Amino acid sequence: MNDIPLPGPIAGVTGSPLDRADHIRIDDDAMAGLYGNLRARLLKLNDLDPEIEPDGALCWCSLAECPDDAELLFLGLDGETPCFAPLIEQGPPQRQQAYAAWRYLDLMPPSESATYATARSLIEWHRGHRFCSRCGNPSRIAKAGWGRRCDSCDSEQFPRVDPVVIMLAEYEGKALVGRQPRFPPKRYSALAGFLEPGESIEEAVARELHEEAGVRTKSVRYLTSQPWPFPNSLMMACIAPVEDDTIRLDENELDDAIWVTRDEVEAAFAESPDAPFIAPPHFAIAHTLLKAWLAGQ
Amino acid sequence: MNDIPLPGPIAGVTGSPLDRADHIRIDDDAMAGLYGNLRARLLKLNDLDPEIEPDGALCWCSLAECPDDAELLFLGLDGETPCFAPLIEQGPPQRQQAYAAWRYLDLMPPSESATYATARSLIEWHRGHRFCSRCGNPSRIAKAGWGRRCDSCDSEQFPRVDPVVIMLAEYEGKALVGRQPRFPPKRYSALAGFLEPGESIEEAVARELHEEAGVRTKSVRYLTSQPWPFPNSLMMACIAPVEDDTIRLDENELDDAIWVTRDEVEAAFAESPDAPFIAPPHFAIAHTLLKAWLAGQ
Numbered sequence: 001m002n003d004i005p006l007p008g009p010i011a012g013v014t015g016s017p018l019d020r021a022d023h024i025r026i027d028d029d030a031m032a033g034l035y036g037n038l039r040a041r042l043l044k045l046n047d048l049d050p051e052i053e054p055d056g057a058l059c060w061c062s063l064a065e066c067p068d069d070a071e072l073l074f075l076g077l078d079g080e081t082p083c084f085a086p087l088i089e090q091g092p093p094q095r096q097q098a099y100a101a102w103r104y105l106d107l108m109p110p111s112e113s114a115t116y117a118t119a120r121s122l123i124e125w126h127r128g129h130r131f132c133s134r135c136g137n138p139s140r141i142a143k144a145g146w147g148r149r150c151d152s153c154d155s156e157q158f159p160r161v162d163p164v165v166i167m168l169a170e171y172e173g174k175a176l177v178g179r180q181p182r183f184p185p186k187r188y189s190a191l192a193g194f195l196e197p198g199e200s201i202e203e204a205v206a207r208e209l210h211e212e213a214g215v216r217t218k219s220v221r222y223l224t225s226q227p228w229p230f231p232n233s234l235m236m237a238c239i240a241p242v243e244d245d246t247i248r249l250d251e252n253e254l255d256d257a258i259w260v261t262r263d264e265v266e267a268a269f270a271e272s273p274d275a276p277f278i279a280p281p282h283f284a285i286a287h288t289l290l291k292a293w294l295a296g297q
Numbered sequence: 298m299n300d301i302p303l304p305g306p307i308a309g310v311t312g313s314p315l316d317r318a319d320h321i322r323i324d325d326d327a328m329a330g331l332y333g334n335l336r337a338r339l340l341k342l343n344d345l346d347p348e349i350e351p352d353g354a355l356c357w358c359s360l361a362e363c364p365d366d367a368e369l370l371f372l373g374l375d376g377e378t379p380c381f382a383p384l385i386e387q388g389p390p391q392r393q394q395a396y397a398a399w400r401y402l403d404l405m406p407p408s409e410s411a412t413y414a415t416a417r418s419l420i421e422w423h424r425g426h427r428f429c430s431r432c433g434n435p436s437r438i439a440k441a442g443w444g445r446r447c448d449s450c451d452s453e454q455f456p457r458v459d460p461v462v463i464m465l466a467e468y469e470g471k472a473l474v475g476r477q478p479r480f481p482p483k484r485y486s487a488l489a490g491f492l493e494p495g496e497s498i499e500e501a502v503a504r505e506l507h508e509e510a511g512v513r514t515k516s517v518r519y520l521t522s523q524p525w526p527f528p529n530s531l532m533m534a535c536i537a538p539v540e541d542d543t544i545r546l547d548e549n550e551l552d553d554a555i556w557v558t559r560d561e562v563e564a565a566f567a568e569s570p571d572a573p574f575i576a577p578p579h580f581a582i583a584h585t586l587l588k589a590w591l592a593g594q
Binding site: 011014015016020022023114115117118119121122125128129130131132133134135136137138146157158159160161162163194195196197198199200201202203207211222224225226227229232234236250252 | 308311312313317319320411412414415416418419422425426427428429430431432433434435443454455456457458459460491492493494495496497498499500504508519521522523524526529531533547549
């Protein structure tokens with residue numbers, strides 16, 4: 001059995017030191033105390049991008065520096081220090097913003113990325129949910145940033161998290177990696193897709209592998225998970241032995257898919273010019289997944 | 298390692314025979330063919346409750362019997378037979394409807410429950426998302442029921458799935474079960490909670506066990522998953538060894554939490570009058586989780 005130790009990240013974008021302090025969010029008196037706490041910190045962002053120190057740590061400022069038009073989202077407590085993120089109105093998010101953030105993720109330790117991911121996902125969720133989906137009227141922030149309330153129809157919404165399966169098909173000692181059209185040259189990764197209503201993780205893995213590569217799953221082995229804040233995914237990494245290695249590519253989804261050996265994956269991680277592909281970056285769970293597969297997990 | 302075989306359910310509410318046929322959803326010509334297919338079937342529902350045969354199979358009728366005010370949601374293909382669910386407008390869902398559905402889940406095989414879960418989650422999502430959350434204008438069904446489109450702000454939304462962690466804390470051969478105030482007398486189950494933006498499954502397990510019972514998680518072992526359509530959860534079942542057995546109960550969430558031995562869990566499954574609690578029903582993943590714990594998984 002695969003016991004994953006806690007605390008501390010085994011995947012990128014995990015291990016935030018913040019205590020989410022859920023019980024405080026609905027306690028108006030306690031929250032008033034936190035807003036007035038002189039040590040309270042505000043995450044420094046340029047739109048959705050983080051400001052970071054040379055060592056990859058997130059930059060914070062005091063609440064006094066909060067822009068007048070920003071609302072505050074309570075991220076949690078760092079020891080006794082309340083930490084907030086600013087919610088500033090913007091247009092619809094641009095897809096290329098995700099790639100801008102990758103530059104920062106490359107420099108940040110996983111625990112800092114996890115704090116940033118929490119803030120980014122919350123901000124994007126609020127931006128996309130200014131109106132009540134049930135009645136169409138404007139809604140307002142509730143639970144210190146962890147919900148929205150519609151006073152018109154008396155309903156409440158909570159931040160969305162989209163579960164995504166990401167997996168290596170495995171056949172006779174080889175693993176299946178694929179590339180999406182938007183990837184940089186030679187970059188391959190694990191196949192992935194959104195889990196749908198009415199299916200389990202195991203069924204979603206089997207469906208996605210069949211849809212995208214035409215391979216039939218025999219079993220599914222869950223490995224680990226991490227958030228992926230573009231905008232609000234939960235990545236669930238699995239390894240799936242399959243019945244045979246004949247690939248039938250879904251060309252709407254993938255440019256290519258190839259079977260790779262352990263030696264080839266090791267060459268990719270070593271950045272060898274002979275490697276058949278470029279490995280995913282350390283902060284992507286596909287990196288953790290390929291490393292775990294190499295280690296025989 | 299914990300390889301979960303496919304196909305076929307190991308948990309309740311999994312193993313639907315339907316092929317979701319994702320590629321057809323956006324193919325207007327193919328969908329027109331399916332709507333006109335004389336063998337096409339419509340799921341029979343009374344509001345959100347299923348009609349079922351004496352053997353627990355779902356009841357279907359022809360598309361000709363579809364109510365005039367219903368829209369069609371494409372569930373998938375059963376062999377070559379297209380299967381739909383009716384989307385009928387209703388008021389906000391009532392919490393007690395979930396318990397009405399439990400009566401049916403008790404009678405249905407897991408594969409039928411999984412088809413029903415898909416339909417129910419989709420219907421409830423559409424009912425709660427008639428308006429665009431981005432701009433507040435009415436949106437319309439897209440992708441044969443697997444999305445909604447807002448023509449006012451040119452945005453698209455997809456059905457929501459809420460990941461939930463459900464777990465047994467484990468200490469010196471005992472497992473932790475708790476009861477919510479709304480449970481029937483003596484019923485206990487695994488603790489559970491919604492995963493939040495910015496955290497992994499493993500972190501959510503540790504946070505929930507600490508919030509609800511005050512216990513500190515040492516590691517997390519994922520077991521299996523299933524959908525839970527009340528209204529749209531993905532239940533992810535884990536076992537979590539903890540540091541000690543001192544319980545500090547969150548009385549807002551739980552009436553009680555107790556450590557139970559393997560013998561006591563076996564007595565609960567045997568419906569012994571001496572059992573310290575009543576076990577969760579077979580269609581709940583807490584049942585699968587407790588059985589797996591008994592089996593030493």
